[in-house]
Amino acid sequence: MKQGILFAILLSVLACTKQEPKEELPTTAFPLKLENLEENRPMSAAMKRAFNNYEAPRLLDNELYSNFRYTQLEGLDYHGGDGTISRRDPSKIIFENGKYYVWYTYRNTPVAPRGFEKANDTIPSTDWDLAEIWYATSEDGFTWEEQGVAVPRPKKPMRGHRSVATADILKWKDSYYLYYQAFDAPSGKYNPEKDAYDICPVAMSKASSPDGPWEPIDKVVVPFGESDAWDWRVIHDPNPLVHDGKVYLYYKSGLDVRDANRKFWDVWGLVVADNPEGPFVKHPLSPVTNSGHETMIFPFREGVAALIGTDGIEHYTIQYAKDWVNFEIASVSQLFPTAAGVYCPDSFTDSKNADGITWGLSHFINAGNDWGNMYSILGRFDCDLSLSVDDPSLKQSNLLYPNDLYFSRGLSEDQKTRIKERIKNNK
Ligand code: AAL
Numbered sequence: 001m002k003q004g005i006l007f008a009i010l011l012s013v014l015a016c017t018k019q020e021p022k023e024e025l026p027t028t029a030f031p032l033k034l035e036n037l038e039e040n041r042p043m044s045a046a047m048k049r050a051f052n053n054y055e056a057p058r059l060l061d062n063e064l065y066s067n068f069r070y071t072q073l074e075g076l077d078y079h080g081g082d083g084t085i086s087r088r089d090p091s092k093i094i095f096e097n098g099k100y101y102v103w104y105t106y107r108n109t110p111v112a113p114r115g116f117e118k119a120n121d122t123i124p125s126t127d128w129d130l131a132e133i134w135y136a137t138s139e140d141g142f143t144w145e146e147q148g149v150a151v152p153r154p155k156k157p158m159r160g161h162r163s164v165a166t167a168d169i170l171k172w173k174d175s176y177y178l179y180y181q182a183f184d185a186p187s188g189k190y191n192p193e194k195d196a197y198d199i200c201p202v203a204m205s206k207a208s209s210p211d212g213p214w215e216p217i218d219k220v221v222v223p224f225g226e227s228d229a230w231d232w233r234v235i236h237d238p239n240p241l242v243h244d245g246k247v248y249l250y251y252k253s254g255l256d257v258r259d260a261n262r263k264f265w266d267v268w269g270l271v272v273a274d275n276p277e278g279p280f281v282k283h284p285l286s287p288v289t290n291s292g293h294e295t296m297i298f299p300f301r302e303g304v305a306a307l308i309g310t311d312g313i314e315h316y317t318i319q320y321a322k323d324w325v326n327f328e329i330a331s332v333s334q335l336f337p338t339a340a341g342v343y344c345p346d347s348f349t350d351s352k353n354a355d356g357i358t359w360g361l362s363h364f365i366n367a368g369n370d371w372g373n374m375y376s377i378l379g380r381f382d383c384d385l386s387l388s389v390d391d392p393s394l395k396q397s398n399l400l401y402p403n404d405l406y407f408s409r410g411l412s413e414d415q416k417t418r419i420k421e422r423i424k425n426n427k
Contacts, residue, residue, distance in 0.1 A: 055320065055330035059395045064305055064318045064330035066383035066394045068337060073378055074143040076136070083112025083373030086127050088363040089166040090341035090378055094210065099137045101210045102341055102361055103150055103178060104378060105165040106134035112373040116188035125186035127365065127376055128165040133180055141343070141359060142380060151178055151205050151214050158218050159203045162186060170240035170247065170276055171348045177276045178214060179204045179221060179238040196233035202251065222251055222271050222280050230255045230287060231269055239297050241304065242348040243324055247273045249280060250297050266293045266311050270325065288325055291315055294339035299346045299354035305385065309336040318385070334399065337362030337381040356386040
């Protein structure tokens with residue numbers, strides 16, 4: 001018994017001596033001016049994070065922080081907003097032949113999307129069903145002139161005969177490549193074999209000029225994962241960039257069951273190839289983000305930056321991966337562009353000091369505020385995520401939104417009932 005007690009005491013003494021030494025508390029107050037901060041000053045967890053985890057502790061000094069300004073575009077017609085014409089999911093923007101080019105999902109159908117049950121050869125299931133890839137050019141980035149179709153729906157049985165959507169562009173040597181989602185069935189159709197709704201491989205087309213003609217390359221460019229892998233069901237939103245002489249292509253897929261309750265988890269992976277047509281090899285650390293439905297990724301300094309928009313634990317963060325793989329949060333922002341295409345002059349230059357971005361095009365999916373006749377529009381966003389621009393107004397974070405915006409997010413009837421019930425039960 002005595003021995004037992006002694007052993008217990010010994011164990012607890014050992015446990016105490018094993019404890020991490022306590023960090024000493026500072027004896028002076030935190031300085032007013034950062035220039036007076038001593039190098040190894042002990043700090044609270046939050047202040048340590050401010051210095052160690054972000055691009056810079058103050059937003060004004062943070063090259064990877066920005067708020068966003070929005071401008072409506074001139075020149076694109078939406079048929080009075082009746083839901084029959086939609087433009088969404090813009091590509092990166094490139095500057096060629098003295099003008100800007102953008103590609104996007106274009107839907108022109110007799111009616112707005114009606115859901116999978118009602119879809120047929122002319123009625124679209126979703127906003128990106130029965131779509132083609134169109135393109136527009138602009139001299140100033142505000143007024144756009146639609147040039148027409150770049151990639152039409154190919155004939156059956158070629159991939160994408162039901163719809164081609166969500167394109168992105170790569171310029172490689174003297175050729176141009178469009179990567180896009182190629183649907184063979186109406187989007188939203190449940191596929192029991194894959195237990196998923198939006199199955200489509202990434203296909204591609206090639207041209208020697210951004211004005212086409214585009215020649216389809218009928219193959220699955222980014223391989224689906226094995227049946228027990230995170231990306232076996234869905235490969236969406238391909239985004240090709242050039243790094244270290246190779247094509248780095250980021251794409252979205254989802255963990256867990258992609259069921260009607262949206263219990264899945266959108267994350268992004270990376271594939272790398274020596275040439276635009278592949279073969280693309282998955283980076284073994286994929287997924288490389290833990291969030292982001294529509295993530296916008298662009299070269300920055302020697303690495304790559306990501307605007308993680310909606311969805312996920314790190315939504316509305318701007319992140320940076322120095323090695324193009326391991327993303328860290330650089331800042332937290334708000335009112336992000338959605339599924340945007342960025343104008344990044346260094347997308348394909350393989351620069352080791354990429355300047356970043358100052359603008360791009362975003363889509364707005366509830367353009368008519370009427371889900372029964374939904375369509376999407378393209379709009380411009382501006383920001384300061386560029387080393388060569390310094391715009392303090394874009395580094396502010398205390399943005400004022402109209403009161404109506406808050407009150408438009410009212411309680412549902414179910415929520416009101418729950419609140420009443422809790423009052424009744426004194427909760
Ligand atoms: C988009 C993208 C992909 C999805 C759908 C159309 O915003 O994430 O393209 O499949 O929604």
